[in-house]
Amino acid sequence: MLVRELEQQVQELERRNAELRRELAERAREAEASRVAEAELRLMVDAMPQIVWIARPDGWHVYFNQNWMDFTGLTLEESLGDGWNPPFHPEDRGAAAVAWEQATRTGERYEIEYRLRRFDGSYHWMLGRAIPLRSDSGEIVKWFGTCTDIEELKQAQARIGDQARLLDLTQDAILVQDLEHRVVLWNQGAERILGWSAEEVRGRSLVQLIAPDGDQLASVMDRLLERGEWSGELTVVDKAGAEVVMEGRWNLLRHDDGTPRAALAVNTDVTERRRVEAALLHALEARATHDTLTGLANRALLFDQLELLLGQRHRTGVAVAFIDLDAFKSVNDRWGHRAGDQVLVHVAERLRETIRQGDVAARIGGDEFVVVGAADDPETALRLGERLADAVAGTTVVEGREVAVSASVGVAFVGRDEVVGADDLISRADSVMYDVKRHAAGGAGIEDAPAAGGARPA
Template sequence: MAEGRGLETDRAALLARYDLDTGGFDTLDQIAAFAAALCEAPIALVSVVEDERQRFLARNGLDVEETPRDISFCAHAMQGPEIFVVSDATRNPDFRDNALVTGAPFIRFYAGAPLIDGEGASLGALCVIDDKPRDDLTDLQRQGLSLLARQVMVELEGRRRDRDVIARQQRDAQAVAESDRMFRTLADTMPQMVWSTLPDGYHDYYNARWYEFTGVPAGSTDGEGWNGMFHPDDQERAWGRWRHSLETGEPYEIEYRLRHHGGDYRWTLGRALPIRDEHGAIVRWIGTCTDINDQIAMVEEREVIAHELSHRIKNIFSVISGLIGLSARQHPEIRAVADDLRDRIMALGRAHDFVRPHGPNSQPDKGEGRLWGILEQIFAPYRDALGPRIHFSGDNPEIDDRSATPLALLFHELATNAAKYGALSLPDGRVKMEVKDEEGQIRIDWREEGGPSTVPPTGEGFGSRLMQLSVERQLGGRMTRDWRPEGLSLSLWIPARSMSRTPAGKG
């Protein structure tokens, strides 16, 4: 059967959207009473037509609550967009045998305005009924009945919206409850302690791991009670970091000592991230606490061992230097060679001391892990009353234990040769070094000035081969030399990855 602008496929599903079984149709009763008065009719009804029946949501002048659909006048009225009028039902072949005509309420005149929703579907009709025939409604009555029918739909659509809102709220509440249940289940299965706070930082949830670790009663660390779980020396620092995250929205991360249920304090890594809504506002913080006490103890133990090994290696350098000096005293003819060898070993010792693991009382004063730091140690002997005679400028790339040894040998040889034969052999001689990071290559230029005129060597000595080995074999770089009249000019190109395992930085 055609209905309005579409086919009638499932009236039960259509009408179910309006929550018609809950009652509360006082406004519709008022509309029906006004329609009866406006049209001077003894009966007015708000009728909703279902699959098998029509039922009256509001009625004036009639006690019946419903009738079968097959005798419904409103089932005809809802099929068109205009008011449906039957002037005299006893003379209309479609209705003269209708039970509502032959019996109570003895319908003679009927006028019904269809109830059409916003999607064009008809729910039923607002109708007026008289037991006396009429030709029609007046123009004013027609206009009024149409307006009242639209007002009926305003009320029904409002109920529908309210029902949809309530249903959506219920679904949202169910989704939140389900999400919260899943979150708590997941959190309780995690090995870390998990907690959450409101946007203002109020702690309102801890998982099972938290209570297992701390041993405190459930709920005792809600709000600000969590801070009392930290070591007294860590509380102010933890609060300060947490307040900063709350004020800025930045992630929270800190290491602190957390009180264990055994009474001792264990090092813990605390982290938290904000959860934001679609507008970027923070709606919750989710955090974790991870017990890192064993890892810290292992690191401290490894550092103790590394310091001890490094100290012993440094002692070995000292022993070797002492043995070389003793041999030179016993064999004066090898003194020059012995002195050179001892100086190189001392340079290696300085390089090792620069990059070896340090404790809090043995840290280098400055330049730790940077090229300039080791250069200051290698060039420390080459100073005069006016200060350093080797000046370096430019970038200050990172170095590590792999590059420290070849760099120490390289610059020791350059400084030694400059002191013996080059710029540093004369009082006014100076050396200028410039370091540049050139897209993954560290370029180092060594320029000697103010020394004696230089000429290329006739043969390649041990020192030259040592520098070549340091640059090319150990550092994977290249080296060029220019024996200018005013002094040696040497340039190095060393891959940044050979200088340090981390990208080269700038000083």
């Protein structure tokens, strides 16, 4: 009986011993697996390009991967606890500490940019991030964090910022639109010229903004897609609805595979330049057809207008009044040519005020003026001459002095059926003017008949 009990106890001990050996072997396998997993994890963490760290719930750092030591030059022992803080840039250290304290207090995600000192004393921009590991009950167990070197990104952003500032310094309107005409980029030059801010236009149709009809921009885009570039002049409207003339230089932007993706446009506002050019052209044209001193038509324009009038098929009669100032030479001799010019300008103004719509007043040289207009008969033509003589007669102030002004006017008339050239008609009026000046200076006269050679005074 006793032997049997002993045998049973031995068997039980052997069974328990076997179970213990199996349990120990299982634990050994688990420990080895854990060791291997931890080694693999450390190897993986050390192979990561980022700095990796682990902290307790209260923020006390308990682990850094090798990248931290390689970057900062600190040992692991120097870095644990709160030893991680000294490498921070003095200007960023306080903000980083406050952000980390707030994260550990609230359990919120930690993310901040700061500068971290390298082992060689230089600073690199870092993006620091950390998230908490929580238990099933929601308690924070650990913090896992990374530091990512973003120095190259910061430098690229700085270069882009410099380029953006350069874009904004230029007076040109620089913009980028996609192939659907949606605005992608809009610099301050575009804001100044066209009135819209970048926030107002981004994503909106360029056609709807500055080219309501769309035809001009559609043509530009067709040429751009065909040739890859376009240059020319565009007339668009600004935010206030005013027309803006721009010289554009457009280039097609492409994807890496060569397919078109957007259009880059550099536009120079030439509105004022075109206005000045138009004014200059008008002035040049005026100088070619008008007297520069008085602004009246010159000899060339007078003859063109008179020939045109005489050549009309169903014209009325035509009157030509030749006007010559009396005693004008004495004004120049006594007070100088500047005073004489003032008298001529005064006479021109009086003629402009007197002639009818459709009449042409011209200065053809010196103190000689000619007025051409329609007339039904010689009496009407003579009345035109009389009005002109009366208009010129009077006084004007020159260099602070009153100067008497008068003119002798000779009138020639050609009926609707008479054929005569402009030269002949003006010569006839000139001849009559000399007759008037000899016999009744300061008045007007008209020829009796083209063949008579005399003048009939008013």
